[in-house]
Structure formats: structure tokens, C-alpha cells
Amino acid sequence: MTPPESRDDLTGWGARGTSGVSFASALKFDNVDVALGGRPVLDKFELELNAGEIVCLLGESGSGKSTALRVAAGIQAVDDGHVLINDEIVSAPGRTLPPDQRGIGLMFQDFALFPHLSVLQNVCFGLKGLGRVAALAQGRAALRRVGLSEREGDFPHMLSGGQQQRLALARSVAPRPGLLLLDEPFSSLDARLRETVRTETLAVLRETHATSLIVTHDPEEAMVLGDRVALLRHGRIAQIGTAAEIYRQPVDLSAARFFSPLSELEAIVINGHAVTPLGPVATPGFPEGCAVTIAIRPAGGVEIAQQGPGTIGRIVSKRDAIGVDICEVKVNGIDEPVGVRQPSNAALTVGHEVYLALNEQHVLVFGRD
Numbered sequence: 001m002t003p004p005e006s007r008d009d010l011t012g013w014g015a016r017g018t019s020g021v022s023f024a025s026a027l028k029f030d031n032v033d034v035a036l037g038g039r040p041v042l043d044k045f046e047l048e049l050n051a052g053e054i055v056c057l058l059g060e061s062g063s064g065k066s067t068a069l070r071v072a073a074g075i076q077a078v079d080d081g082h083v084l085i086n087d088e089i090v091s092a093p094g095r096t097l098p099p100d101q102r103g104i105g106l107m108f109q110d111f112a113l114f115p116h117l118s119v120l121q122n123v124c125f126g127l128k129g130l131g132r133v134a135a136l137a138q139g140r141a142a143l144r145r146v147g148l149s150e151r152e153g154d155f156p157h158m159l160s161g162g163q164q165q166r167l168a169l170a171r172s173v174a175p176r177p178g179l180l181l182l183d184e185p186f187s188s189l190d191a192r193l194r195e196t197v198r199t200e201t202l203a204v205l206r207e208t209h210a211t212s213l214i215v216t217h218d219p220e221e222a223m224v225l226g227d228r229v230a231l232l233r234h235g236r237i238a239q240i241g242t243a244a245e246i247y248r249q250p251v252d253l254s255a256a257r258f259f260s261p262l263s264e265l266e267a268i269v270i271n272g273h274a275v276t277p278l279g280p281v282a283t284p285g286f287p288e289g290c291a292v293t294i295a296i297r298p299a300g301g302v303e304i305a306q307q308g309p310g311t312i313g314r315i316v317s318k319r320d321a322i323g324v325d326i327c328e329v330k331v332n333g334i335d336e337p338v339g340v341r342q343p344s345n346a347a348l349t350v351g352h353e354v355y356l357a358l359n360e361q362h363v364l365v366f367g368r369d
């Protein structure tokens with residue numbers, strides 16, 4: 001049985017800035033097709049990572065994220081297209097350079113530690129080419145960075161979940177790979193631990209300078225970790241950009257829904273505006289008479305005030321999430337209550353009549369077919 005998490009899981013990382021430095025590699029997927037079980041999983045898949053960049057691959061379950069990572073790792077062959085690492089073709093139809101010749105570090109959701117090897121042996125496994133003395137020195141430095149020096153003689157089953165994650169990270173960065181491929185690296189950790197581990201892992205990735213491709217299904221995680229976020233849908237990139245770009249200018253309604261719940265209002269464009277029960281919304285670029293969906297994010301899209309001006313509504317539910325109110329407000333003419341997150345205000349209570357003001361800058365407009 002895995003030992004429980006301890007305070008050490010939150011505080012036990014080594015000194016920042018002590019990870020070994022890699023020479024970052026560029027990675028390119030060029031028109032990659034992969035079919036599995038007779039179904040296309042990657043479909044003309046295109047993605048380019050600049051050297052040293054951290055890109056998060058985000059998407060619904062089954063969208064092809066892990067398959068893309070496995071292709072980059074050389075575990076999965078391509079049916080068409082190419083994969084290039086530093087401009088060298090490493091995957092082409094019928095030709096797949098093995099993982100150990102790609103200069104990559106891999107980290108999986110279940111950590112895939114070797115149960116019969118000690119902590120130190122696990123981390124030194126990929127360092128055999130260095131010779132024993134250099135491998136031990138480099139392995140111990142990686143363990144020191146993740147705060148596991150004292151545990152080098154233990155076996156993986158003696159470590160807590162958080163410590164196993166740290167060992168898996170140390171093992172993947174110890175050989176100083178130019179490219180790190182991480183598949184859901186935090187999903188097996190509990191929520192309390194995940195934030196600390198995420199921050200520390202990001203610090204390690206930055207120190208190593210390795211190019212990193214991280215698969216996740218958690219939008220918040222992608223936005224925190226990625227220099228850019230790539231949204232994958234049915235085996236293709238639906239959108240790629242910085243977290244701010246992809247959150248503020250989602251390519252379509254379904255991309256917008258991925259990053260937060262939305263209040264969605266249907267309207268028609270009249271005189272350059274969509275008329276909604278919450279007031280008019282400017283619709284530049286949409287023709288007169290066009291049917292649009294106005295999507296409002298709970299954070300910033302609308303504000304609740306005790307006094308007008310604004311549209312009258314009634315608070316039907318409220319949760320206090322440590323400094324933040326999460327409210328639902330019923331407004332005449334809108335079927336579903338409008339979701340609002342804003343700084344805590346004890347004066348706002350359920351049943352209270354309030355005024356809603358739209359913040360047009362945070363309101364999204366999409367055309368409807």
C-alpha cells in the first residue's frame with residue numbers, strides 16, 4: 001500500500017535552481033495521421049514546439065492527446081506524415097526511431113516506476129551511458145533537487161504518491177533530455193497536493209530549459225503550466241495560443257465551454273447589437289438579422305451590485321469559496337440562472353434582489369448556424 005501523503009510532500013522539494021540544464025530540442029508534427037482500431041485518432045495533426053517552450057495539449061477524453069505524445073516518444077508509429085526533432089525526421093510511415101534514441105524524457109500518469117529497483121537505481125536507469133561514477137553523481141543531484149536524497153535506498157512502494165511523482169520527475173530529467181513528454185503527470189495526486197507539486201514541477205522544467213509537451217484534460221492546469229495551450233479536438237488542433245488568448249478569444253463556442261461554465265443567451269443582431277435581457281451587446285462583424293449566442297463567463301462577464309443601474313435579478317443560490325462568492329441569479333426572460341463569481345460580499349444573500357451589469361469586454365459572441 002502506498003504510504004499516505006505527509007507534510008514533506010508539500011515542503012520537501014530541494015533548492016530551486018539546482019536542476020541540470022538541457023539543450024532544448026524543437027519538436028514538429030507535420031501532417032501526422034494515426035488510425036487505431038480502424039478509426040482515425042490523429043488526423044492531419046500539425047503542432048510545432050519551439051526549443052525551450054512548454055506546451056500543454058488539452059482536450060476531451062479520446063481526442064487523441066496521449067496518442068500524440070506516444071507518437072512524439074516513438075512508442076506509436078505514424079500512418080502518414082512526419083515527426084521531426086531538431087529538424088531530423090524521427091517518425092515516418094514504416095520508420096520509427098526508438099524512444100531511447102530520441103533524446104527525450106518521459107513521465108506517465110501512473111509514474112511507471114520500476115518496483116524492483118531502489119529510488120536511486122530508478123533515477124540512474126537512463127544514465128547508464130555515463131559510467132557509474134558520473135551516473136551516480138547526476139542521479140543524486142536529481143534526487144536532491146526533488147528532495148528525495150534521504151530515500152535513495154528505499155523502493156517505490158515505500159514512497160507516498162507525491163514522493164513517487166517527484167521520483168518520476170527526477171528520473172525523467174536526470175539524463176538532461178532536450179524534450180520532455182509528460183502524460184497527465186498530476187492526475188493521480190489529490191487536489192491539495194496537486195497545486196504545490198505543479199508549481200515545483202514547473203520550476204524544475206524551467207530550470208532544465210527542456211522543451212516540454214504536457215498532456216492534460218484540466219484547463220486550469222494547462223493555463224497555469226503552458227507557455228502555449230493547444231486545444232485538441234477529434235485528432236486535430238482546434239486552437240493554439242497563450243492561455244490569455246485561448247480564454248479571451250476562443251475559436252468557437254465549444255472551445256469557450258472548455259475553459260469555464262458559461263451562461264448562454266440566444267439573440268438576433270439588430271442595429272449592430274444583440275438585444276438580451278441583460279442589455280445590448282455590440283456585435284461587430286455580424287450581419288443584421290444574424291442569430292448569435294452571447295456567452296458570459298462567471299468570472300468578469302457580469303457583476304452583481306446591490307443598487308442599480310442594471311438588470312434586476314434575484315439570487316437563487318450562493319456558495320462562499322474562501323473569499324469568492326459563487327452565485328446564481330435568476331433574471332426574467334432567461335431560462336437558466338446566470339452564474340457569477342466575484343469577490344465575497346456578505347451583504348449579498350439568497351433571495352436578495354440585485355442588479356446585474358454586463359461587462360462587455362468579457363462577453364463572447366458566436367454566430368449560430
Ligand SMILES: Nc1ncnc2c1ncn2[C@@H]1O[C@H](COP(=O)(O)OP(=O)(O)OP(=O)(O)O)[C@@H](O)[C@H]1O
Binds near residue numbers: 067068
Ligand atoms: N490501441 C488502441 N486500439 C484502438 N483504439 C485505441 C487504441 N488506443 C487508443 N485508442 C482510441 O483512440 C482514441 C484516442 O485515444 P487517446 O488515448 O489518444 O485519447 P486521449 O485524448 O489521451 O484520452 P484520455 O484523456 O481519455 O486519455 C480513443 O478513442 C481511444 O479509444
